[in-house]
Amino acid sequence: MKIGRAIWYLTFHTVYGLVKYLPMLGGDVARWAVLKLFLRRIEGWVWFRDNVTIWFPEGVSIGSGSMVGENCFLDGFSGLTIGRNVLVAHNASLIAEDHGFATRKIPIRRQPKTVGPILVGDDVWIGCGARVLKGVTIGQGAIVAAGAVVTTDVIPYSIVGGVPARMLAMRPDDTEADPAELADAALRRHA
Numbered sequence: 001m002k003i004g005r006a007i008w009y010l011t012f013h014t015v016y017g018l019v020k021y022l023p024m025l026g027g028d029v030a031r032w033a034v035l036k037l038f039l040r041r042i043e044g045w046v047w048f049r050d051n052v053t054i055w056f057p058e059g060v061s062i063g064s065g066s067m068v069g070e071n072c073f074l075d076g077f078s079g080l081t082i083g084r085n086v087l088v089a090h091n092a093s094l095i096a097e098d099h100g101f102a103t104r105k106i107p108i109r110r111q112p113k114t115v116g117p118i119l120v121g122d123d124v125w126i127g128c129g130a131r132v133l134k135g136v137t138i139g140q141g142a143i144v145a146a147g148a149v150v151t152t153d154v155i156p157y158s159i160v161g162g163v164p165a166r167m168l169a170m171r172p173d174d175t176e177a178d179p180a181e182l183a184d185a186a187l188r189r190h191a
Contacts, residue, residue, distance in 0.1 A: 012038045012057055021050050040076070043084070059096070062086075063122065078134065079117030086120055089128040089146070094118050096134050121156065141171060 001009075016038070019030040031048040038057045044064025052072045054060060059076025062068075063084030073093040074080055080096050082088070096118050100111035116135025120126070124138050127146035138144065138154040145161030145168070154160050157171045 016054070016057075020052070023050060049090070056096075069128070077113075078115035081117070082120045083122035083124065083140070085123050087125045089126060089130070091129045092126050092131070094120070094126075094132045098134055143171065 016031075016034050019027060019034050021027070022030055027050055028047055031050075031052070032042070032046060035046075035048060035054070035057070036042050039054075039060045039062065040058055041061040043062070046062050046064065047067035049068065049070040049072075051070055052068050052074065054074045054076070056076040059078065060074055060080045060082075062082040063086065065085040066082055066087070068074065068082075068088045069090035069092065071091045072088055073095070075093075075095045075097060077097040080094055082094075088094070097113045097115045099108050100114050101108050102111060114134065118132055118134065119137040120132070121138055121140035121142070123141045124143070126132065126138075126144045127148065129147045130144045130150065131148070132138065132144065132150045136150050136153060138150070139156030139158070141157040142154045143159045144150055144154065144165065145159065147163070148161045148165040149163045150160065150165045152164070154165070155167070157173075158167050159169045159171060160166060161168050
């Protein structure tokens with residue numbers, strides 16, 4: 001690693017370390033301000049709750065209206081793009097790299113990494129404790145259930161869960177419905 005790059009990382013981890021654990025609203029604003037300087041791109045306002053760990057911030061882009069919950073891990077090593085209005089619940093991890101293990105002749109620690117960018121579409125909900133692994137694309141409007149391990153692409157508006165994650169259902173298509181009828185139906189269900 002070149003000296004300039006090492007200083008950049010040292011600066012990021014030091015400055016971000018000062019705001020990483022600050023509580024609630026003041027901490028959210030401070031984290032956003034620091035991350036706006038170091039991430040590849042932050043579009044508009046994004047909530048970063050406390051104790052979000054970020055590796056390789058120069059590879060992370062995130063759209064406006066999104067929220068990254070407490071104790072999340074974001075890895076931008078080979079690219080991590082998160083769309084607009086995405087919810088990443090607490091304790092979730094998005095990991096864009098992995099250890100190689102192609103040969104027994106070299107210890108795993110010394111083998112080349114396997115990498116692949118992660119792309120999360122707009123309006124996605126990633127549940128608490130979920131893991132999204134390298135090379136995965138999560139389509140617009142999809143839901144990843146709590147605790148799921150996502151190893152393959154997720155189609156738009158699907159609901160996936162399990163280890164490894166598989167499709168459980170599709171979100172209902174109510175785009176043509178009358179909003180008043182939907183509200184009435186919801187009230188009747190909960191009455």
